Amino acid sequence: MRSPVLPLTWHLTRSAGRRGLQSHLLAAGAAAVGSFLLLVMVAVSLGAGTRADHTTWRTPDAVPAKDATAVQVTTTTYVRQEPVTVVNLAQRPDREQTPAPPGLSGFPKPGQVYVSPALAELLHKLPAGQLADRFPKTKTYGTLGAAALASPDELVAVVGRAPGDAAVAKTAGEQNYYDDGLTKRAPVSGFADTKASVFTGADQGTVLLGVVLLVMPVVVLASAAGRLGAARREQRLAALRLAGATPRQILAMTAAESAGVGAAGALAGALAYTALLPALAALPYGVGGWYTGQLWVGLPWLAAVVAAVTALITVSAVTMLRKVATSPLGVAQQADPRRTRAIRLLLFVAVLLYIWATTGQGGQLKTQQLLALLGLFYGAFWLFGPWVVDRLGRIVGRRAKRPATLLAARRLSDDPRGAWRTVSGLVLAGFVAGFFSVSSLGSEGPSHEGQVAVITANAADARHTAAEARTALHRAGVTATVSVTSEDDFDSLLSGVDGVIADVPGGQERIDTAVTALTPLGSGRYPFTQAYVSAPDDTITARVATVSTATLVLSFLVAAASAGLTAAANVLDRRRVYGLLRLAGTPLEVLDRARVRETVIPLAVLAGGTTAMGAFGAMQLNKAAGTTINTSGAVELVICLAVGALAMLAAITASRPLLRKVTAGPAQTAD
Amino acid sequence: MSTVLAGYGLVKKYGSTTALAGVDVEVRERDSLAIMGPSGSGKSTLLHTLAGIIRPDGGQVLLRGERSEMGVPPAEGWGRIDRLGENRLSALRRKRFGFVFQFGQLLPELPAEENVALPLMLEGVPRGKAVERARRWFAPLGLEGLEGRRPGQLSGGQAQRVAIARALAVEPDVVFADEPTGALDQNTSAEVIRLLTSVTRASGAALVMVTHDADVAAHCDRVLHVRDGRISNYSQYTVA
Numbered sequence: 001m002r003s004p005v006l007p008l009t010w011h012l013t014r015s016a017g018r019r020g021l022q023s024h025l026l027a028a029g030a031a032a033v034g035s036f037l038l039l040v041m042v043a044v045s046l047g048a049g050t051r052a053d054h055t056t057w058r059t060p061d062a063v064p065a066k067d068a069t070a071v072q073v074t075t076t077t078y079v080r081q082e083p084v085t086v087v088n089l090a091q092r093p094d095r096e097q098t099p100a101p102p103g104l105s106g107f108p109k110p111g112q113v114y115v116s117p118a119l120a121e122l123l124h125k126l127p128a129g130q131l132a133d134r135f136p137k138t139k140t141y142g143t144l145g146a147a148a149l150a151s152p153d154e155l156v157a158v159v160g161r162a163p164g165d166a167a168v169a170k171t172a173g174e175q176n177y178y179d180d181g182l183t184k185r186a187p188v189s190g191f192a193d194t195k196a197s198v199f200t201g202a203d204q205g206t207v208l209l210g211v212v213l214l215v216m217p218v219v220v221l222a223s224a225a226g227r228l229g230a231a232r233r234e235q236r237l238a239a240l241r242l243a244g245a246t247p248r249q250i251l252a253m254t255a256a257e258s259a260g261v262g263a264a265g266a267l268a269g270a271l272a273y274t275a276l277l278p279a280l281a282a283l284p285y286g287v288g289g290w291y292t293g294q295l296w297v298g299l300p301w302l303a304a305v306v307a308a309v310t311a312l313i314t315v316s317a318v319t320m321l322r323k324v325a326t327s328p329l330g331v332a333q334q335a336d337p338r339r340t341r342a343i344r345l346l347l348f349v350a351v352l353l354y355i356w357a358t359t360g361q362g363g364q365l366k367t368q369q370l371l372a373l374l375g376l377f378y379g380a381f382w383l384f385g386p387w388v389v390d391r392l393g394r395i396v397g398r399r400a401k402r403p404a405t406l407l408a409a410r411r412l413s414d415d416p417r418g419a420w421r422t423v424s425g426l427v428l429a430g431f432v433a434g435f436f437s438v439s440s441l442g443s444e445g446p447s448h449e450g451q452v453a454v455i456t457a458n459a460a461d462a463r464h465t466a467a468e469a470r471t472a473l474h475r476a477g478v479t480a481t482v483s484v485t486s487e488d489d490f491d492s493l494l495s496g497v498d499g500v501i502a503d504v505p506g507g508q509e510r511i512d513t514a515v516t517a518l519t520p521l522g523s524g525r526y527p528f529t530q531a532y533v534s535a536p537d538d539t540i541t542a543r544v545a546t547v548s549t550a551t552l553v554l555s556f557l558v559a560a561a562s563a564g565l566t567a568a569a570n571v572l573d574r575r576r577v578y579g580l581l582r583l584a585g586t587p588l589e590v591l592d593r594a595r596v597r598e599t600v601i602p603l604a605v606l607a608g609g610t611t612a613m614g615a616f617g618a619m620q621l622n623k624a625a626g627t628t629i630n631t632s633g634a635v636e637l638v639i640c641l642a643v644g645a646l647a648m649l650a651a652i653t654a655s656r657p658l659l660r661k662v663t664a665g666p667a668q669t670a671d
Numbered sequence: 672m673s674t675v676l677a678g679y680g681l682v683k684k685y686g687s688t689t690a691l692a693g694v695d696v697e698v699r700e701r702d703s704l705a706i707m708g709p710s711g712s713g714k715s716t717l718l719h720t721l722a723g724i725i726r727p728d729g730g731q732v733l734l735r736g737e738r739s740e741m742g743v744p745p746a747e748g749w750g751r752i753d754r755l756g757e758n759r760l761s762a763l764r765r766k767r768f769g770f771v772f773q774f775g776q777l778l779p780e781l782p783a784e785e786n787v788a789l790p791l792m793l794e795g796v797p798r799g800k801a802v803e804r805a806r807r808w809f810a811p812l813g814l815e816g817l818e819g820r821r822p823g824q825l826s827g828g829q830a831q832r833v834a835i836a837r838a839l840a841v842e843p844d845v846v847f848a849d850e851p852t853g854a855l856d857q858n859t860s861a862e863v864i865r866l867l868t869s870v871t872r873a874s875g876a877a878l879v880m881v882t883h884d885a886d887v888a889a890h891c892d893r894v895l896h897v898r899d900g901r902i903s904n905y906s907q908y909t910v911a
Contacts, residue, residue: 403792406785407778414780580776583724584838585765586793587758 023228023572024261027313030225030565031265032272035309037218037558039273040280041211042301047294048203051150051287055197057102058087058156060186068187070098070107071168075183076535077526079131079512083199083535084119084155086135086526090168092187101158101191103148108160114142116149116156118288129476130512134519134526135159146291150200153288166524171457174525176497178533183525202540203286210547213428213435216378217558220424222309224562225265226258226316227421228569255314262313266306274302285546286539340416344387351380377613378431381606385424388609389602390416396601404590408597422566423603426559426648430607430641434614447530452480452514453493454500454527459486465521466500473502476517480504493533502527556644564651567595571655575662582663591663592656599652603645611641674699675735675844675877676721682729683716683900690716691727692900698845703868703878705888708897715849717897718881722768722847723752723760734767734844765793769838769876771848771867776834777822784809784818787837794841808836811870828859835867839874846871848880852887864890 060072073088089108091098098107104114113135115123120141123132135157144156161168173185181198195201240250273280281290297305355376393412400406412419454469456462462484469482481503485494492501500521504514511529518527531538571578578591615637676698683691690713698704698721708714719725721732732753752763770776777786787805792798809815812832822830831851838846851867852860868890871878880891888894896904 401798403789406789406792406798407781410778410780410785576775577778580770580772581778582761583764583772584770584776584790585761585763585768586789587761590793 023569026565026568027225027228027258027261028265028268030221030228030561031262031309031313032269033558033561034218034222034225034312035266035269035305036273037214037221037269037554038305038309039270039297039302041214041218042305043273043280043295043297044285045204045207045211046297046301047290048200048207048285050294051290052196052200052203053193054102054147054150055085055200056193056195057148057191058085058197059194060184060188061190061192061194062186063189065187067189068092069095069189070187071163071185072188073168073172073183073185073524075172075526076532077134077515078529078531079122079126079155079515080508081531082155083531084131084157085197085199087156087158088161088165088167088172089158090161090163090165092163096189098188099190101148103145104142104158108142108158110160110162110165111136111138112142112160113138114144114158116144116152116154118153119155119157122155126512129516130509131516133516149291150197151286151288152291153284169524172524174455176455178528181536182532198536199287199539202543206540206543206547207285210551212375213378213431213551214554214558216382216428217424217555217562219312220421220428221558221562221565222262222312223316224421224565224569225262226313227320227418228565228572251318255318258317259310259314262310263306265313266309269309270302270306286543340387340390342387344383348380348384348387351376377617378428381428381431381610381613382424385420385427385602385606386416388606389413389419389423392602392605393419404593405597407590407594408601411594411598412602418566419598419602422563422599423606423648424562426556426563426603426644427606427610428555428559430644431610431614434611434616434637435618447534448493449530450504450511451493452502452504452511452518452527452529454502454518454522455494455497455525456499457523459484459498462486462498462500468521469500469502469518472517472521473504473514476513478504478510478514478517479506480510480514493528493530552640552644556640556647559644560647560651563599563648564654567599567652568655568658570595571659571662578659579663588660588663592659595655595659596649596652599648603648607641607645611637673735675702676733676879678717678721678727678730678732680730681717681720681727681732683713683720683725683727689900691720691730693730694897694900694902696721696895696902698877698879700877701872701875702893703872703891704880705891705894706879706881706897707883707885707888707894708903709883712897713900714881714897716900717895718847718849718879720753721879722770722845723755723764727753734763736844765790766841767844769841769843769846771831771834771838771846771851773850773853774827774830777830777837779822782819782821783814783825783833783836786822786833787840790837790841805836805840808839808870811873812836812866826859827855828863831855831863832866835863835870839870839876842874843876845877845879848878850881850883852882852884857886860884860887 058074060074069092071090071092075086075088077084077086087101089098089101090110091107100106101108108114120143123141126132136159144158146152148158149156159167166172168185170185173183175183181195181201240253245253277292277295281292281295283289389412393409393414393416395409397406397409397413400409454465456465466482466484473480473482483492483501483503485492485497485499485501487496487498489496494501500518502514502518504511515527515529521527581591582588674697678694678696681691681694681696682689692713694713694717696704696717706714706717716725720727723732730753731751733749734752735749752760755763764770777783778789781789784802784805787808788796788798788801791801791804796804806818809818812835814829814832814836817825817829817833820829822833825833834851835846838848846867848867852863855863864887867880868878878891880887882888894904894906895902896906
C-alpha cells in the first residue's frame with residue numbers, strides 16, 4: 001500500500017494558512033542565509049588556497065647549474081606602500097629554450113617588460129620618476145595573463161634580462177634576514193609550483209581560523225530555522241498522534257516538511273551565492289579582489305552545502321518532535337519543563353581545569369595546541385550555556401518583582417536550551433570579539449619610516465654610492481640626508497649591513513621617487529624601505545585584522561538574524577496565549593518587555609563571560625607566539641559588543657509589529 | 672440587584688454580515704447571564720462587545736462607576752465604555768473584568784499560583800502579596816496543593832479552575848466566560864460550571880457566559896437566546 005506520509009504532509013503544508021506560510025518563509029529565509037554564508041566561507045577558504053597556488057611559480061624552482069636553462073630572480077619593490085613583485089628572467093645562452101612562465105606565451109626576451117593589469121594602470125597613473133623608471137625603458141608593456149596572478153589587483157612585473165644584467169647577478173639574490181620570502185635567486189629550467197608568495201601564503205590559514213569561529217553561529221541560524229513553527233507543528237502532529245498516527249509516520253512527516261522548506265531555502269541561498277559571485281569577487285582580501293572563478297566552489301561543494309543545511313534543518317525539526325513520538329499528550333500540553341543537568345557544569349569546570357593545568361606549566365604551548373584549547377573553550381560554552389540560562393532563570397524568577405521580569409525568568413527556566421539558542425550567536429560572537437580584539441599580533445621591531453636603503457658590497461663602495469645617491473636624488477628633486485652605514489651601525493634600516501641610507505622627508509611620493517632614483521645604484525637590487533623589512537609581520541597582522549573584522553561583522557549579523565527569527569517564531573508559536581492575555585487587559589508593553597528581557601538577561605551574563613574567555617584565550621595565544629597584545633583592541637571590543645547587542649535588540653524589536661498584529665483582537669467572525 | 676453593565680441598541684457588522692442588529696442587554700450585580708445561540712448567531716460578538724474587546728458600530732455600552740471618555744456621562748455614576756481609547760479599555764478590562772476562555776489562556780511556564788497572581792502584579796500589587804491573595808482562591812475552587820503546578824501538569828478541569836481563580840483574583844465587577852467548558856467532558860464540565868457560578872456569585876461579581884450547552888446554561892440565573900444578531904428568546908431560571 002502506498003505510504004500516506006508524503007500526500008498528507010503536502011496537504012497539511014498547503015493548508016497551513018497564511019501564518020503557516022509565514023513560518024515556512026522565515027525558515028526558508030534562514031536556510032538561504034545559512035547556505036549563502038557557508039558557501040561564501042567555503043569559497044573564500046578554497047579561493048585563498050587557489051590564489052596562493054597562482055604565486056608559487058614566482059619562487060624560483062632551483063635546479064643544478066648544469067641543468068639550468070635560465071636564471072630567475074624574484075624580488076619585491078614597494079610603491080605607495082604596496083608591494084610590486086618583480087620576476088627577472090634571463091635565458092642562458094647555449095641552453096635549451098626555457099618554457100614560458102604562467103600568464104605569458106613565451107619566455108621574455110631581454111628588455112621586454114610584462115606587467116599585470118593593475119600595475120599597468122599604476123604605471124600609467126604615476127609619474128615615471130616614481131615607478132616606471134625602476135624597470136628597463138620600453139615603448140610598450142606586455143600584459144601578464146590571469147594564470148600568473150593571485151588577484152586582478154596584484155602588482156606584478158616579469159622583466160626579461162640579458163644574462164649579464166646586474167638584476168640577475170648573484171649579488172641581486174644575496175640574502176639578509178629581511179629578504180626571506182621577498183627576494184630569491186636561483187638557476188631554473190622551468191616554473192614548477194614551489195612556495196607561495198609571502199603575500200598570499202598565510203591567507204588560507206587565517207581564513208580558516210575565521211571560518212572555524214563563524215561556523216557555529218551559522219549552524220545556530222540554520223537550527224533556528226528548523227525550529228521555526230515548532231509549536232504549531234507540535235500541536236498539529238500531537239493531534240495526529242492522538243488520532244492514531246505512528247511515531248515513525250509523525251517523524252517522517254516532520255522530516256519531509258522541514259526538508260522541503262530547508263532545501264528550498266538552501267537552494268535559494270546557493271542561487272544567491274552564484275548570482276552574487278561577481279560582487280563577492282570585488283571584495284578585497286590580502287593582495288586585492290578575486291577572479292570570479294577563484295570563488296566558484298564547484299557543483300560538488302554546492303550540492304554538499306545545500307544538503308548539509310537541509311539536513312541540519314531537518315534534524316533540528318525532528319529533534320524538537322522526539323517527545324511527540326513517545327508522549328503526545330505531554331507535548332500537546334507542554335507539561336515538561338526542559339531541564340538541564342549539572343553534568344554540564346561539571347564538564348565545563350573539567351575543561352577549565354584542563355586548560356589551566358595545560359597552560360600553567362610555565363612552558364609555552366604550540367599554536368596548534370592553543371587553537372585546540374580555544375576550540376575546547378568554544379565547545380564547553382556550548383554545553384555550559386543552557387545550564388547557566390536555566391540557573392539564571394530560577395534565580396531571577398525567585399527575585400522578580402515586576403511581571404515582565406517574572407515572565408522572562410520563567411521562560412528562561414522553562415526552556416533554557418531554546419533561550420540559549422536565541423542568544424548563543426551573540427554570546428559566541430562575544431567570544432570571537434574577545435579573541436580577536438587582543439590577538440592582533442604586534443611587532444616590536446624598530447621602525448625606520450622615511451628611510452630608503454641601498455646595499456653595497458662593502459664600506460668603500462658605500463662611500464662611493466653615497467656620493468652618487470646625493471647626485472641622483474638631487475637630480476630627481478628629492479631633498480634627503482644621505483649617510484653611510486657600517487657593520488656596527490644597527491640603528492638604521494640596514495641594521496649592520498654595509499650600505500647607504502637616505503632619510504627622505506616629505507611623504508610617500510618623495511620616498512617612491514627616491515627609491516626610483518636610487519634603483520640604478522643597487523647593483524641589481526631594489527633600494528628598500530621599512531615596508532619591505534616588515535612585510536612578513538605586517539602581512540600576517542593585516543590578514544588577521546581583515547579576517548577578524550569580517551568575522552565580527554558576520555557573527556553579529558548572523559546572531560542578530562538568529563535572534564530576530566527566533567523572536568518572530570516565538571510570537572507566532574505563542575500567539576494564542578499572548579492574544580488571550582492581551583484581551584484580558586495585559587498591556588502589550590509588558591509582553592514586549594518580557595520578550596526583550598528573556599534575551600537581555602542571559603546575554604548580559606553570558607556574553608560577558610565568553611568575551612572574557614575569548615580575551616584570555618587570545619592572550620595565551622599571544623604568549624605562545626611571543627608577540628605583544630593589542631591593547632587598543634579593547635576599544636574595538638567594547639564598540640563591537642555594543643553594536644552587536646543593539647543589533648540583536650533591534651532584531652527582536654522588529655517582531656513587535658507582529659506581536660501587535662497577532663494579539664490585535666478576537667477572530668473577526670459573526671459568532 | 673442594580674445593573675452594573677448594560678448595552679443598548681448594539682449593532683456590529685463584519686462586511687455585509689450583521690453580527691448584532693440592535694441588541695439591548697442589562698447585567699445586574701451577582702447576576703449570571705448565559706448567552707446561547709447557534710454558530711454564527713452573534714453570541715461571542717455580544718460578549719466581546721460588552722467586555723470592551725470589540726467596538727460596536729452602533730449603540731452604547733455603559734458601565735457603572737466608570738468615567739466617560741466623552742465628557743458628560745449619560746447618567747449619574749455611569750460611563751460609556753464603547754468609545755474609550757485602547758489603553759483605557761485595556762486597563763478597564765484588567766481592573767474591572769475577569770475572563771475565562773475555552774483553553775490556552777494560562778502561561779505554560781508559570782506555576783498555577785503565579786498565573787493567578789499575574790493580573791494583580793500587573794495592577795502594581797507587590798509579588799508577595801499578589802501570590803498570597805492568589806492562593807486564597809485555590810481552596811474554594813478545589814485546587815489546594817496544586818499551587819506550584821504548571822498548566823501542563825494540570826488536567827483540563829483543573830486548568831479551567833485556575834483560569835477562574837485568575838479571573839476572580841482582581842475582584843472584578845463582571846466575569847466574562849467564552850465557552851469555558853467547551854474543551855471539557857460532561858462531568859468535569861458540570862463541576863467547573865458549578866464552581867464558576869457559585870464562586871463568582873459569592874465574590875459579588877456578575878457572570879456573562881457564552882455557551883452552546885443547555886445544561887451549562889441552566890446553572891445561570893438568566894439565558895439570552897441570540898439568533899441572527901437579535902435576541903430571540905429570554906428565559907429565567909431559579910437557581911438554588
